[in-house]
Amino acid sequence: MMEIAIRVQGLKKSFGSQQVLRGVDLEIPRGAITVVIGRSGTGKSVLLKHLLGLVPPDEGTIEVGGQDLWKLRESGRRDLRARFGMVFQNAALFDSMDVFENVAFPLREHSGWEEEQIGTRVREVLASVGLSSAVHKLPSELSGGMRKRAGLARALVRNPDYLLYDEPTTGLDPIMTAQIDALIRATQDQHPGLTSVVISHDMQATFRIADRIAMLHEGRVILHEDRETFRQSDHPVVRQFVEGRLDGPIRPDLS
Amino acid sequence: MIVQSVEAVGRAVREVVLGAGRYALFLVRSLFSGLFPPYRFRILTKQMYFVGVQSLSIVMITGAFTGAVFAYQSNYAFSKFGAETMIGATVTLALVRELGPVLSGLMVNGRVGSAMAAELGTMRVTEQIDALESMAINPLQYLVAPRILASIVMVPALTALFDTIGAFTSYWVSTRVLQVSTGAYVARTQWYVDVDDLVGGLFKSAVFGLILSSVGCYYGYYARGGAEGVGSATTKAVVAAGVAILIVDYFLTLFIAPLGVG
Numbered sequence: 419m420m421e422i423a424i425r426v427q428g429l430k431k432s433f434g435s436q437q438v439l440r441g442v443d444l445e446i447p448r449g450a451i452t453v454v455i456g457r458s459g460t461g462k463s464v465l466l467k468h469l470l471g472l473v474p475p476d477e478g479t480i481e482v483g484g485q486d487l488w489k490l491r492e493s494g495r496r497d498l499r500a501r502f503g504m505v506f507q508n509a510a511l512f513d514s515m516d517v518f519e520n521v522a523f524p525l526r527e528h529s530g531w532e533e534e535q536i537g538t539r540v541r542e543v544l545a546s547v548g549l550s551s552a553v554h555k556l557p558s559e560l561s562g563g564m565r566k567r568a569g570l571a572r573a574l575v576r577n578p579d580y581l582l583y584d585e586p587t588t589g590l591d592p593i594m595t596a597q598i599d600a601l602i603r604a605t606q607d608q609h610p611g612l613t614s615v616v617i618s619h620d621m622q623a624t625f626r627i628a629d630r631i632a633m634l635h636e637g638r639v640i641l642h643e644d645r646e647t648f649r650q651s652d653h654p655v656v657r658q659f660v661e662g663r664l665d666g667p668i669r670p671d672l673s
Numbered sequence: 674m675i676v677q678s679v680e681a682v683g684r685a686v687r688e689v690v691l692g693a694g695r696y697a698l699f700l701v702r703s704l705f706s707g708l709f710p711p712y713r714f715r716i717l718t719k720q721m722y723f724v725g726v727q728s729l730s731i732v733m734i735t736g737a738f739t740g741a742v743f744a745y746q747s748n749y750a751f752s753k754f755g756a757e758t759m760i761g762a763t764v765t766l767a768l769v770r771e772l773g774p775v776l777s778g779l780m781v782n783g784r785v786g787s788a789m790a791a792e793l794g795t796m797r798v799t800e801q802i803d804a805l806e807s808m809a810i811n812p813l814q815y816l817v818a819p820r821i822l823a824s825i826v827m828v829p830a831l832t833a834l835f836d837t838i839g840a841f842t843s844y845w846v847s848t849r850v851l852q853v854s855t856g857a858y859v860a861r862t863q864w865y866v867d868v869d870d871l872v873g874g875l876f877k878s879a880v881f882g883l884i885l886s887s888v889g890c891y892y893g894y895y896a897r898g899g900a901e902g903v904g905s906a907t908t909k910a911v912v913a914a915g916v917a918i919l920i921v922d923y924f925l926t927l928f929i930a931p932l933g934v935g
Contacts, residue, residue, distance in 0.1 A: 472806050496809045504807035510800035524808050527711075582807075 420447035423580065423613040424469060429478035430637075431464060438464050440637030441478070451606050451614040453624045455659065456634035457668070462617040465634065466582050469615065470502055471495040482580070500528055503573030505583045509565035511557040511572070517544070518553045521571045528576065543571045546608075547601060563594040570601065581605070583616040587623050599626045621660050625649060633659065635668070699813075699894065700887050706811055707818030716819040724785050724820075724886075725827030731780050732831045733838055739772055740764065740839030744846040748853070757853050761862035764843040769866065769874045771922075773836040778881030778918045781828055782911060786889035789820055790910035793893025794903035802894070817894065821886045828882030829875040836874070877925050881918050888914035 658666030892910035
C-alpha cells in the first residue's frame, strides 16, 4: 500500500446557505497523480483551496504529511503551504512581470538565494517545460499553452512536495491539451516523491495522466480507485459522467 | 408590502454593517501585516512614485487655479467693505487648512484610488491574488500595506505642494491683477497664518491618503465577476472614498481644533 500524503476526512463546507462539500473523505497517495473529477460547480476548486489551507473547513480535518492543517498556527500553515506548487486554471501569472520574473518570484520570496543561483534554476525549469525561447516575454505576449507551461514552471521552481493543478487543460485545443498532459505525466515521472492532484472534467485527459481517479459528486467522493478499476466501474453516476450521457442519475440543470 | 419594505431596509442595513466590519478588519490586518518583515521597500518606492511623482501635474494645476480663483472671489467679497488687504490671510488659511488637503485628496483619489481598485480587482478575478496565497505570501502584506503607506506619506507631500502653489498664484493674482498692496498682503498673511494651520492640514491629508488607498484596495481586493465586477469595484471605490474624505474632514476639523493644531 502506498504512503498517504494528504488525508481528508469528513470535510464539510458551506458558503451562505449553499452546502458545497458534504463530507468528503479522500486519501491521496504520495508519488502519484490523483485526478479529482466531477461536474462544474461540485466544489472541486473549493477542495483544492482546502488542501492548501486557504479556507477553513466547517467540519472535518485535512492532514498534509501527517499534520492536521487546522491544528497548526497560521505560520505553520504558511510553512506547509510553501511546500506546495499550484498551477492555476488560467495560469494566474503576474502580468506586471515577464516570464523569468514570474518563475523567479517564489525563489526570491522564500529561498534567500543569490541572483546567479536563481537565474540558473529558473532557466533550468523553463527549459524543462519547453519555454527557453520565451524567457523575457510578458504574460500578455504568450499563447494559452505557453501561459500554462509558465504557470507550471513557477509551481515547480522550488521543487514542491505537492503539486496541485486546477483544470490544467481547460480552454486549450486538443493538440495543446495532449502536450500539457504529456508534460504533467513527465513532470510526475521525473519527480518520484511528488504528490500531484489534478482537478479536471476532461475524461480523455484524465485517463491519460491519472494513476488514481476520484469522483466528486454532490459534495462527496463517490468513487476513488486506480485508473483501470475506475474505468471499468459500473457505478451509474460514474458511467454517465465518463461517457458524457444525458440520461442517467445526474440531472442536468435545465431550469 | 410593509413586511417586504421592512425586510429590504433590514437587508440594506445588514449589508452596510457587514461591509463596514469587513473594511475595518481589512484595514487593521493590512496595517498590521506591514509591521513585520519582509519589508517591501521596492514595492513601496514604486508605489510612492506612482502616488506622488505621477500626481504632480494634476495637483500643481488644481493648486494653481484654486489659489487664483479664490483670490479673485475673496477680492469681490472684501472689496464690498474695503478689506482687500485681508485676501492673503484668508486665501492662505483656507488653502492650508481646508482646500489643500481636501482638493488634493479628491484629485489623488480620482487618479490613484481608482487605479488601485482596478489593479487589485484584476489581480483578484485572474486569480493572481490566489496565486500569491498559494505561494505562502500574504497578499495584504505584499499588495495592500505598501500602497497604504505610500499614500499616507505622499498625499501630505502633494498637499504641501498644492498649498505652496495656491498661495503663490493667489499672491500673484491679488498683487498683480487686482492691484492689492504687496506689503499689506504679505504682512497680513504672515500675521494671521500659523505653522499649526499647516500642520493640521497636513495631518488631515495623511488621513485622506489612508482613506483613498485603503478604500481603493478594499474594493479591488474583494472584486468578483470578471471585467464588469472590476469596473463596478473601481466606480464604487472612487465614490465611497470621495464621500468618506468629505465626511471625515468635518469630524477631523472638529477633533483637532481643541488640540491647538489646525
